[in-house]
Amino acid sequence: MTLFKSSVIALALTCATPAFADSLAITNATVHTVTEQGVLTQATVVIEDGKIIAINPETVMADNIIDAMGKNLTPGLIGSFNHLGLVEVSAVSSTRDAGDKDADITFDASAAFNPFSSLIPYSRKGGITTNLVVPYGGDKMFKGQAFIANLTGELDSIVERNAAVIVELGAKRKGSRALEIQQLRNKLEDVQKALAKAAEKSDNKDDEKTAKEPKRDEKIINALLAGETPLIAYAERATDIMALLALKKDFALDLVIYGAGDAIRVVNQLAEAKVPVIIGAIENLPNFDALQVSLESAAQLVNAGVTVIFSVRGDTHNLYQLRYDAGIAVANGMNKTQALAAITANAADAFDLNAGRIAIGKRADLVLWSGDPFELSTQVEKMWIEGIEYSTDSRQDALRKRYTAEADLPRAYVK
Numbered sequence: 001m002t003l004f005k006s007s008v009i010a011l012a013l014t015c016a017t018p019a020f021a022d023s024l025a026i027t028n029a030t031v032h033t034v035t036e037q038g039v040l041t042q043a044t045v046v047i048e049d050g051k052i053i054a055i056n057p058e059t060v061m062a063d064n065i066i067d068a069m070g071k072n073l074t075p076g077l078i079g080s081f082n083h084l085g086l087v088e089v090s091a092v093s094s095t096r097d098a099g100d101k102d103a104d105i106t107f108d109a110s111a112a113f114n115p116f117s118s119l120i121p122y123s124r125k126g127g128i129t130t131n132l133v134v135p136y137g138g139d140k141m142f143k144g145q146a147f148i149a150n151l152t153g154e155l156d157s158i159v160e161r162n163a164a165v166i167v168e169l170g171a172k173r174k175g176s177r178a179l180e181i182q183q184l185r186n187k188l189e190d191v192q193k194a195l196a197k198a199a200e201k202s203d204n205k206d207d208e209k210t211a212k213e214p215k216r217d218e219k220i221i222n223a224l225l226a227g228e229t230p231l232i233a234y235a236e237r238a239t240d241i242m243a244l245l246a247l248k249k250d251f252a253l254d255l256v257i258y259g260a261g262d263a264i265r266v267v268n269q270l271a272e273a274k275v276p277v278i279i280g281a282i283e284n285l286p287n288f289d290a291l292q293v294s295l296e297s298a299a300q301l302v303n304a305g306v307t308v309i310f311s312v313r314g315d316t317h318n319l320y321q322l323r324y325d326a327g328i329a330v331a332n333g334m335n336k337t338q339a340l341a342a343i344t345a346n347a348a349d350a351f352d353l354n355a356g357r358i359a360i361g362k363r364a365d366l367v368l369w370s371g372d373p374f375e376l377s378t379q380v381e382k383m384w385i386e387g388i389e390y391s392t393d394s395r396q397d398a399l400r401k402r403y404t405a406e407a408d409l410p411r412a413y414v415k
Helices: 002-014 117-125 179-201 205-210 216-225 238-251 263-273 299-303 315-332 338-342 345-350 396-403
Strands: 024-032 041-049 051-056 062-065 070-075 076-082 128-133 141-151 158-168 231-235 255-259 277-279 306-308 366-369 380-385
Touching: 041 306, 070 158, 076 231, 076 345, 117 128, 117 315, 117 396, 128 158, 128 315, 128 380, 179 216, 205 345, 216 263, 231 238, 238 255, 238 263, 255 263, 263 299, 299 306, 299 338, 306 315, 306 345, 315 338, 338 345, 380 396
Parallel strands: 024 062, 024 070, 076 128, 158 231, 231 255, 255 277, 277 306
Antiparallel strands: 024 041, 041 051, 070 366, 128 141, 141 158, 366 380
């Protein structure tokens, strides 16, 4: 109590100080840091200029102070591998911008990202503050490039373009999966040889004039080979995963595997190779590529040392349920810290985001929950993205108000 009183006095003294103009302190919270600090009770988090600047300071100094009253404060959740902002209604072709039959490795769908999509505030209801958006590409093996956007719903909400290259392997409607694995290896080898040849020429000043500018696709492959850009590969079957692990070893790729239905068959190899997997936490229906998929897969992978990232498969309208999926993983063997990491810190690490944890210096993407974030009845009470509070009101809320509002005139006149 003494601390709070002194904080109010400090607040009065510092309000006129420009350096603290945008500061906010969230006090008396149960803070899930997703760091080695673990869960802090009755804790204080101070944010300023979009970042976390203090945790449990001796004296709280901030423009605004919010008493969380013991409620849960977590990092903003991170969605992965969906088409948010690229597909509004999947059944309406004119609202789909995530693919094109001519799309190849150079396909950058971020140019079509719609920050005003009605699905963005709807996803904020689920505590999502950042999202890895991926194209579904076209007929070619490479589906294009992923990008990262925050869920502010503003024009400048794309955080990073060219965040990863997407490749799809595995079962084919026509032909053999073997051909695409072979083509992927050949592509990497060809560019690697071209790089070596170019480096040789650069040592010879006479050849500098004859050196050719790399093509667009070659530049992207170069970034993969340099480990500057992650390769997200869709694969379910254990043998496909092993083929990808061999590519990672041979070409030093920064590899992430999406799907990974049969990952449990090669769990030790995945852990040894330190390759994260993006999986659906509620996947439990086997198919010809993923016979081992089950609700316990996530816990088994994590307990074996594999980094797991959760994704909501299917329609982007369901992205808000990411936390519910994490809760189901908890019911099937994961602990809560592991499940929260799978929708925050693990995704941040895989895609080099300064988010996903509550720690000094991290981006102030925070969510204050009415209760346990994994419970169905819990709601987002407040949300901050880069330190700015955003509403969770959605189009659905507006419609509810419209059709339940009382009016003196008949509804046909006012609705």
